[in-house]
Amino acid sequence: MSETNYVKNQLKNPLKTVLSVGEVAKRTGVSVATLHFYEQKGLIHSQRNAGNQRRYSRDVLRRVAIIKVAQRTGIPLEQIGKALSVLPPGQNADQHHWQQMSEQWKAELDSRIAQLTDLRDQLSMCIGCGCLSMAHCPLRNPQDKLAAQGAGAHFYPTSDELDEPER
Amino acid sequence: MSETNYVKNQLKNPLKTVLSVGEVAKRTGVSVATLHFYEQKGLIHSQRNAGNQRRYSRDVLRRVAIIKVAQRTGIPLEQIGKALSVLPPGQNADQHHWQQMSEQWKAELDSRIAQLTDLRDQLSMCIGCGCLSMAHCPLRNPQDKLAAQGAGAHFYPTSDELDEPER
DNA sequence: TGTTGACCTTAACCTAACTTGAGGTTTTAG
DNA sequence: CTAAAACCTCAAGTTAGGTTAAGGTCAACA
Numbered sequence A, B: 001m002s003e004t005n006y007v008k009n010q011l012k013n014p015l016k017t018v019l020s021v022g023e024v025a026k027r028t029g030v031s032v033a034t035l036h037f038y039e040q041k042g043l044i045h046s047q048r049n050a051g052n053q054r055r056y057s058r059d060v061l062r063r064v065a066i067i068k069v070a071q072r073t074g075i076p077l078e079q080i081g082k083a084l085s086v087l088p089p090g091q092n093a094d095q096h097h098w099q100q101m102s103e104q105w106k107a108e109l110d111s112r113i114a115q116l117t118d119l120r121d122q123l124s125m126c127i128g129c130g131c132l133s134m135a136h137c138p139l140r141n142p143q144d145k146l147a148a149q150g151a152g153a154h155f156y157p158t159s160d161e162l163d164e165p166e167r
Numbered sequence C: 001t002g003t004t005g006a007c008c009t010t011a012a013c014c015t016a017a018c019t020t021g022a023g024g025t026t027t028t029a030g
Numbered sequence D: 001c002t003a004a005a006a007c008c009t010c011a012a013g014t015t016a017g018g019t020t021a022a023g024g025t026c027a028a029c030a
Helices: A004-010 A021-028 A032-040 A059-072 A077-084 A095-129 B004-010 B021-028 B032-040 B059-072 B077-084 B095-129
Strands: A054-057 B018-020 B054-057
Touching: A021 A032, A021 A054, A021 A059, A032 A059, A054 A059, A059 A077, A059 A095, A059 B095, A077 A095, A095 B059, A095 B095, B018 B021, B021 B032, B021 B054, B021 B059, B032 B059, B054 B059, B059 B077, B059 B095, B077 B095
Parallel strands: none
Antiparallel strands: B018 B054
8 A cells, every 4th residue: 555646546436547557558458568668669658656667647548549540540650659749748638739639640541541542543444454455554653652651662664664465 | 695585585675575683673663682572472483594593574574563552552462472373473364364453452442441531530520529528539439440450459448448638 | 705793592680560588576465 | 464466677589571791603795
């Protein structure tokens, strides 16, 4: 019974104001190690109690939720961290902060969706041509900006460089 | 002048039937090392000449183009490899093969686009609520299947487990 | 024919995003 | 008060998708 305030919260209080790493792990569905990792990367923050154990304020739950949502869109952790940094670290963010974040994500998502949609439409055309005629196949010149994100793909062959099978 | 057929093709013929690794690299925009890597992973195939150098048939250009397109959609190499395996390795695929592939990709893309779109729409709602009211925020229960692809995210908190800031 | 440039293989290294393990301290429950 | 569960740190391992380097062979061209 050393952590008076903490223990007070533990006593059947459904809305604790501080959370241990294990509690956060259970509630967010990420492992304890991952929470350590996120903290190391600056995505979340914690206080320490007298015994050097992490104590989180409840906003960490929301932060982790946001991290997961963003990851599912394919946004890398580093970028997520930058966006999260607009939120006051530690304590509760106000409506404005969250709106700011949400709008940022939405823009990112919109852009990704647009890119994928383009790609799909191009592929649809490919289905029509059976990709037999490279001269008219949109695979030839992608015309999008996603390439910059991926590992490779910095050059696209011009029409006369791609193969045209002998019929 | 040892590689008779090969050299014959080299002589100012714009449509060579065999390509060296360097040529493929230039035309596809991926590095030679990456081509080795893809071959090792079974994504592309090659023959060897008398001097043990790789010689590619022209279909490799299209294969690599497809790999890149697929990668931009976020599909992992292993999955790309499986889809590519429906194509006859080495020689020219017919229209049916390519159509089969294109349709497979399109389905994948459609699904990914749908997931991202859902996510965006949920986020749009969040912008409205400012994420201040977790009780109504869609971030709470994602309801999608993308989680299975990511590294973590196997559990989502129920409504009373997420934090509701003190106003 | 000889010298570059293109290729070959093997092996190590790189970033992202984690996971696993070892060895030691704190908290909690009985 | 004590044993077990939860935590701590630090280091090493893992997968994906490549890149870089070392040391040696092959080919193209004057």
